[in-house]
Amino acid sequence: MGGLDGFAFTFLNAKVMAEWLPKIAEGFVLTVALAALIVVAGLALGLGLAVLRAMGLRVLNWGIVFFVDLFRALPPLVIIVLLYFGLPGMGISLSGFWATWLSLSLVLAAFSEEIFWAGITATPKGQWDAGKALGLRFLPILFRIVLPQAVRMVVPPLTNRTIAITKGTALASVVGVAEILGAAQSAMAFSGNPSPLTLGAIAYALLFLPVVGAGRWIERHVTIPGR
Numbered sequence: 001m002g003g004l005d006g007f008a009f010t011f012l013n014a015k016v017m018a019e020w021l022p023k024i025a026e027g028f029v030l031t032v033a034l035a036a037l038i039v040v041a042g043l044a045l046g047l048g049l050a051v052l053r054a055m056g057l058r059v060l061n062w063g064i065v066f067f068v069d070l071f072r073a074l075p076p077l078v079i080i081v082l083l084y085f086g087l088p089g090m091g092i093s094l095s096g097f098w099a100t101w102l103s104l105s106l107v108l109a110a111f112s113e114e115i116f117w118a119g120i121t122a123t124p125k126g127q128w129d130a131g132k133a134l135g136l137r138f139l140p141i142l143f144r145i146v147l148p149q150a151v152r153m154v155v156p157p158l159t160n161r162t163i164a165i166t167k168g169t170a171l172a173s174v175v176g177v178a179e180i181l182g183a184a185q186s187a188m189a190f191s192g193n194p195s196p197l198t199l200g201a202i203a204y205a206l207l208f209l210p211v212v213g214a215g216r217w218i219e220r221h222v223t224i225p226g227r
Contacts, residue, residue: 013195020187024199027183030097031207034179035166037101042108043162049109050116054142064113071110076168079103084175096175108165115158119150159215167208180204 053064071079084099094102123146131141173182184200 010193011195011198013193016187016191016193016195017199020191020196021199023178023183023187024180024196024203027178027180027200028203028207030177030183031169031179031203034097034101034169034172034177035207038104038108038166038169039162041101041105042165043112043158045105045109046112047116049113050120051142051147053113053117054120054146055138068110068113071106072114074107076103076107076165077171077174079107080171080175096172096177099175100169100172100177104165104168104171107168108162111161111165112158115154115161116150119154120146122153123149156215156219159218163208163211163215166211167204170204180207 049064049067053061080100080103083094083103084096087094087099120142127145127149128141131145136144169179170181172179173185176182178186180200180203184196184203187196187199188194
């Protein structure tokens with residue numbers, strides 16, 4: 001069998017797709033949950049580190065910079081493998097799901113800290129001076145005046161980086177997590193047909209195309225203060 005018929009039988013086999021669609025759907029739900037947890041934890045930790053860095057404690061800042069540079073430099077797959085296979089040697093065992101969550105959350109935190117920090121440092125010095133003139137201390141100025149402006153400035157790059165990292169959920173298949181790719185690979189192995197991979201590609205498109213579209217909308221409509 002060759003030509004278009006052969007292609008359709010290999011990659012668009014309706015019988016195989018119908019049989020394995022429920023498994024791919026389960027992987028889709030798992031991927032959404034994993035991505036959501038990564039976004040929440042990564043952005044929260046990144047913002048927290050940026051706030052700590054703004055306090056100007058030199059030793060603490062050195063540690064934050066080291067953390068950020070380390071997790072921006074290491075490939076996410078390497079981190080996942082190290083946590084999943086290395087931590088049991090220290091008596092700590094993580095499932096593939098949680099090893100992936102922790103790895104990608106740390107990567108997102110590293111990138112988002114730099115983005116938040118860039119927003120904080122880009123806020124005009126006059127905003128700090130205005131807060132001091134009102135009798136406010138450092139933390140109220142930071143949280144009530146500077147951070148709202150900084151966050152608004154960095155929404156577009158932060159959105160793009162978040163999308164890029166959450167697409168790394170596909171790496172969870174390496175440590176046995178049945179997310180979309182893991183479910184598709186398992187289905188392909190059992191069916192002897194790669195059509196489940198086509199279903200997986202469709203599932204990823206359904207998940208991330210709206211997110212990418214939302215990121216593009218944010219880039220166009222979020223106004224940077226002062227512009």
